[in-house]
Amino acid sequence: MIKNKTLYEFMEYLPFLKELIKRDFKMKYYKSFFGVLWTVLNPLIMAFILTIIFSTLFKRSIEYYPIYNISGHLILTFFVTATKQSLTSVYFHSSVFRKFKVPQYMYCLSNVIIAFITLLFSSIPMLVLAFILNVPLHLTMLLFPLPILLALIFTLGCSLILAAYGVFFRDLYHLYGILTYALNFFTPIFYPIDIIPVEYRFVWDFNPLYLYIRILRETFIYNTVPNEKTLIVATCYAVLTLALGILVFKEKRGKFYNYL
Amino acid sequence: MAETSVKVDNVYMMFNLSKNKQTSLKQYFIDMVKGNLFFDEFWALENVSFELKKGESIGLVGVNGSGKSTLLRLIAGIMEPTHGTIYTKGTIAPLIALGGGFEPTLSARENIYLNGAMHGHSTNFMKKRFDDIITFAELEEFVDVPVKNFSSGMLARLGFAIATSVHADIVIADEVLSVGDARFRKKCETRISSLLKEGTTILYVSHNINSVIKTCQKALWLDKGRVIQNGNVREVCIAYKRYIEEQNRMAKEVQALKDEKA
Numbered sequence: 084m085i086k087n088k089t090l091y092e093f094m095e096y097l098p099f100l101k102e103l104i105k106r107d108f109k110m111k112y113y114k115s116f117f118g119v120l121w122t123v124l125n126p127l128i129m130a131f132i133l134t135i136i137f138s139t140l141f142k143r144s145i146e147y148y149p150i151y152n153i154s155g156h157l158i159l160t161f162f163v164t165a166t167k168q169s170l171t172s173v174y175f176h177s178s179v180f181r182k183f184k185v186p187q188y189m190y191c192l193s194n195v196i197i198a199f200i201t202l203l204f205s206s207i208p209m210l211v212l213a214f215i216l217n218v219p220l221h222l223t224m225l226l227f228p229l230p231i232l233l234a235l236i237f238t239l240g241c242s243l244i245l246a247a248y249g250v251f252f253r254d255l256y257h258l259y260g261i262l263t264y265a266l267n268f269f270t271p272i273f274y275p276i277d278i279i280p281v282e283y284r285f286v287w288d289f290n291p292l293y294l295y296i297r298i299l300r301e302t303f304i305y306n307t308v309p310n311e312k313t314l315i316v317a318t319c320y321a322v323l324t325l326a327l328g329i330l331v332f333k334e335k336r337g338k339f340y341n342y343l
Numbered sequence: 344m345a346e347t348s349v350k351v352d353n354v355y356m357m358f359n360l361s362k363n364k365q366t367s368l369k370q371y372f373i374d375m376v377k378g379n380l381f382f383d384e385f386w387a388l389e390n391v392s393f394e395l396k397k398g399e400s401i402g403l404v405g406v407n408g409s410g411k412s413t414l415l416r417l418i419a420g421i422m423e424p425t426h427g428t429i430y431t432k433g434t435i436a437p438l439i440a441l442g443g444g445f446e447p448t449l450s451a452r453e454n455i456y457l458n459g460a461m462h463g464h465s466t467n468f469m470k471k472r473f474d475d476i477i478t479f480a481e482l483e484e485f486v487d488v489p490v491k492n493f494s495s496g497m498l499a500r501l502g503f504a505i506a507t508s509v510h511a512d513i514v515i516a517d518e519v520l521s522v523g524d525a526r527f528r529k530k531c532e533t534r535i536s537s538l539l540k541e542g543t544t545i546l547y548v549s550h551n552i553n554s555v556i557k558t559c560q561k562a563l564w565l566d567k568g569r570v571i572q573n574g575n576v577r578e579v580c581i582a583y584k585r586y587i588e589e590q591n592r593m594a595k596e597v598q599a600l601k602d603e604k605a
């Protein structure tokens with residue numbers, strides 16, 4: 084019964100989500116040519132710079148370094164953009180929630196979806212680059228949507244949790260900024276995991292984003308099907324985070340009225 | 344007997360004022376260390392009950408801060424009451440204060456679809472009402488102008504046109520006609536009476552008591568979150584007016600006494 088009510092609410096405001104996505108998409112891509120250009124160029128430029136800086140250092144240990152780099156960059160950027168925007172999404176729109184019954188998580192969903200569309204656009208240069216660098220074509224490559232999908236589910240869960248707590252603690256934004264900055268270094272984007280001493284590596288293993296990036300690299304570049312254990316852990320991270328996100332948001336939204 | 348459209352039963356609404364100040368992690372920890380996390384309860388509504396049949400209209404009167412907007416937001420389902428129950432039948436179009444939910448950088452056209460979606464309506468549904476909305480709001484020449492360039496009167500017109508053209512079963516209008524010129528106010532009042540004829544239930548708040556008397560059949564007088572009087576619009580409004588006049592007279596007397604002392 085309660086489930087149905089939530090689902091009914093979601094369906095009722097689906098047109099709203101559509102309008103939001105349409106609006107954000109227009110602002111980002113339609114009304115500005117540079118929006119499109121930047122989305123495509125940004126990962127390429129990053130990969131280019133980092134390749135120049137680090138390729139001599141990691142050339143021997145990392146094959147197809149630019150792709151290695153760009154794949155990590157894509158997933159991390161997606162996660163950081165989506166969660167950062169979601170964190171402020173509810174209280175930034177308090178004027179809407181004071182006047183309409185719109186479910187507050189809709190802004191959060193639209194942020195994640197827009198960031199995901201950007202991820203899809205940005206992965207075009209990765210495919211082109213793979214072609215240019217002669218990455219061998221293989222069937223395992225077709226598995227590459229899997230880690231991206233898992234990253235989407237995981238990001239959605241985190242976004243919901245952050246959006247809920249963002250209402251209560253407005254300074255969380257600054258704290259989270261520091262956290263995401265650290266995440267840049269705690270996720271192997273531009274370096275191989277081997278440079279981390281074995282005794283500290285468990286810290287890296289805790290990072291679900293690294294897991295998704297690893298699966299993406301293994302399937303896309305290195306023709307390796309991830310083993311069962313990795314897949315199960317990766318799926319659990321994603322599904323459990325989303326479940327937690329939904330629970331937290333549902334629990335907290337009843338208290339929003341005191342803060343909005 | 345017509346069916347019940349809105350039923351408010353023993354409703355209490357409490358705001359925790361300490362939470363209003365406590366919106367940062369820093370503050371939260373400071374308060375926690377100091378053992379300062381207790382509640383600062385504020386009851387915006389206490390023991391409010393009333394009932395409306397389908398097609399009836401009620402005006403809420405009361406001074407600023409008496410809880411009118413809070414009550415309307417509870418009925419619209421924007422918040423849940425702390426105690427008590429609220430029953431509503433059918434769709435609700437809330438129209439609470441001016442300019443609600445408009446995106447400044449988008450055009451009037453885009454905002455109609457966005458605002459319609461906030462009411463829970465699809466683009467197709469709004470498309471059919473688009474011309475009617477633009478005509479009623481008298482914005483034919485401004486369809487593709489960003490609404491940030493609109494005056495507050497134009498925004499109020501647009502909001503009113505959207506909320507009243509979607510044919511909801513219950514329309515909630517909170518001080519929406521306080522801006523805009525007299526001619527448009529008249530037009531809005533005409534539309535409200537035609538909605539009433541169609542069987543729409545209306546909850547109406549206005550600072551203009553005469554407008555309430557003209558529009559509504561019933562009235563509810565709230566003061567400090569409590570119901571003072573509930574009944575026929577004339578009786579309630581006359582009593583409320585008398586109360587306001589009394590208050591003004593007393594304030595003047597106090598002022599005069601002070602002046603004398605000085």
Ligand SMILES: Nc1ncnc2c1ncn2[C@@H]1O[C@H](COP(=O)(O)OP(=O)(O)O)[C@@H](O)[C@H]1O
Nearest residue numbers: 340341358387406407408409410411412413414
């Ligand atoms: N979110 C909120 N947090 C704390 N207090 C609130 C909140 N919303 C309304 N109030 C308080 O509730 C009281 C009633 O407000 P309101 O319903 O807006 O009155 P009215 O519309 O009759 O002027 C006011 O004292 C106001 O300060």
Ligand SMILES: [Mg+2]
Nearest residue numbers: 411412413517
């Ligand atoms: Mg008010």
